Amino acid sequence: MAQQALELILTRQLASCLSVPIVLMGPTGDILFYNEPAEALIGLRFQETGPITAGDAEGRVRLTDEHGSAIPRGDRPSAIALGRQRPAHSQMWMTAADGARRQVEVTAFPLLAQAGGLLGAAVMFWERDGR
Amino acid sequence: MKVTFYGTRGSLATPGRATERYGGNTSCVLVRGEEGSALVLDAGTGIRAAGADLSRELQRVDILLTHLHMDHIQGLGFFGPLYNPRMEVHIWGPASATATLDARLSRYLSPPLFPVLLRDLPCRLELHHVPCGEIKIGPFSVVAESVCHPGPTVGYRLSDGGAVLTYIPDHEPALGARHFPEDPEWTSGWELARGADLLVHDAQYTREEYPSHLGWGHSSLHDALAFGALAGVRRLALFHHDPTRDDHSVSAAAEAAVAEARPSFSVTPAAEGESFVLPAPR
Numbered sequence: 001m002a003q004q005a006l007e008l009i010l011t012r013q014l015a016s017c018l019s020v021p022i023v024l025m026g027p028t029g030d031i032l033f034y035n036e037p038a039e040a041l042i043g044l045r046f047q048e049t050g051p052i053t054a055g056d057a058e059g060r061v062r063l064t065d066e067h068g069s070a071i072p073r074g075d076r077p078s079a080i081a082l083g084r085q086r087p088a089h090s091q092m093w094m095t096a097a098d099g100a101r102r103q104v105e106v107t108a109f110p111l112l113a114q115a116g117g118l119l120g121a122a123v124m125f126w127e128r129d130g131r
Numbered sequence: 132m133k134v135t136f137y138g139t140r141g142s143l144a145t146p147g148r149a150t151e152r153y154g155g156n157t158s159c160v161l162v163r164g165e166e167g168s169a170l171v172l173d174a175g176t177g178i179r180a181a182g183a184d185l186s187r188e189l190q191r192v193d194i195l196l197t198h199l200h201m202d203h204i205q206g207l208g209f210f211g212p213l214y215n216p217r218m219e220v221h222i223w224g225p226a227s228a229t230a231t232l233d234a235r236l237s238r239y240l241s242p243p244l245f246p247v248l249l250r251d252l253p254c255r256l257e258l259h260h261v262p263c264g265e266i267k268i269g270p271f272s273v274v275a276e277s278v279c280h281p282g283p284t285v286g287y288r289l290s291d292g293g294a295v296l297t298y299i300p301d302h303e304p305a306l307g308a309r310h311f312p313e314d315p316e317w318t319s320g321w322e323l324a325r326g327a328d329l330l331v332h333d334a335q336y337t338r339e340e341y342p343s344h345l346g347w348g349h350s351s352l353h354d355a356l357a358f359g360a361l362a363g364v365r366r367l368a369l370f371h372h373d374p375t376r377d378d379h380s381v382s383a384a385a386e387a388a389v390a391e392a393r394p395s396f397s398v399t400p401a402a403e404g405e406s407f408v409l410p411a412p413r
Contacts, residue, residue, distance in 0.1 A: 001315065001316050002316070002322065003276075003315065003316055003317075003318070003321045003322035004316055004317055005277070006276070006277040006278060006279060006319055007277075009279070009317050009318070009319050010279065010306075010307070010319075012317060013306065013307025013308060014307060016307065016308075016309060017307055033317075114225075114227075114228055114277060114283055115226075115260075115262060
């Protein structure tokens with residue numbers, strides 16, 4: 001087992017203290033951590049799943065537009081944050097692992113190390129009719 | 132390797148009779164290896180005496196800075212080898228996102244704070260940025276990694292093949308953690324400290340003092356002990372003593388924390404002038 005980069009550790013600690021749902025991704029899109037508010041949104045518990053690979057996450061949570069069409073992976077804020085290393089924001093519908101469908105706004109920003117280099121992305125969710 | 136403390140105090144030098152036992156100089160540790168090679172960890176006020184104790188035969192010395200807070204660089208301008216034209220001095224330390232190590236150090240080593248410019252020092256000076264992967268310095272393998280402390284800050288793991296020393300003098304791994312310590316993978320500094328023969332670690336506050344200093348970048352004694360246990364170290368030297376603490380209160384705070392935590396490894400408050408030879412006999 002290797003230790004995560006400090007910047008990821010601090011982001012996880014920050015996420016653990018916030019009420020905003022946050023998913024922390026590694027550089028290849030694997031989910032490294034999600035906080036308790038995100039658990040409620042995506043219908044999973046981190047304590048039970050642990051980290052989730054990008055491929056596995058795809059099968060558990062479905063992201064679609066208002067008509068139910070899947071949002072291409074490259075158009076998602078997380079993919080833009082990781083691929084282009086730019087912040088991104090969009091609205092979409094999320095079908096969680098427990099089957100609940102919610103309209104959400106998603107903001108993702110890349111995590112760039114002090115010494116340069118992409119470490120991952122932080123993805124924040126706001127439920128449209130929530131807070 | 133032989134590890135000698137020349138400065139164990141945190142934040143501010145505290146000379147005087149009340150601090151004779153553990154010392155009043157700020158962070159500086161001298162590490163000697165085979166054939167007289169020497170590494171200096173941090174350049175607090177203790178570095179003046181460390182420089183004076185170096186062999187006159189020495190031709191190269193490396194200074195490993197964890198970060199550039201004043202208590203870790205204040206002695207730099209008084210390090211004798213910097214004024215020796217025959218001496219090769221390498222300074223390793225973190226850059227920031229916007230300034231090189233050279234530029235950051237020059238803020239101190241320039242008027243009005245100091246009369247001699249960094250570039251005018253007579254020695255053959257080379258500056259290096261860390262972290263930069265594993266580096267080899269004489270008989271030592273050195274790894275620097277970023278650790279939790281305000282501003283760019285690293286800890287160091289030194290190995291000479293036979294023993295491991297980990298030096299993390301300013302560190303707040305418990306910051307934001309709900310139940311410290313938790314998962315090693317998600318603990319700042321864990322990989323640096325894993326299985327170290329000697330861990331020199333921040334222990335500035337008592338558990339009662341810590342909540343009012345949250346985010347200042349330092350650990351409580353209890354968290355230092357918990358971190359040492361998580362990393363499976365053989366010995367822990369409590370370091371960066373708070374400047375408000377006299378010898379008696381340093382001892383008392385350490386004894387109380389150890390009595391409660393009951394660590395499976397040896398724990399001692401770091402004392403100026405004290406040396407450890409690593410690896411210690413098993």
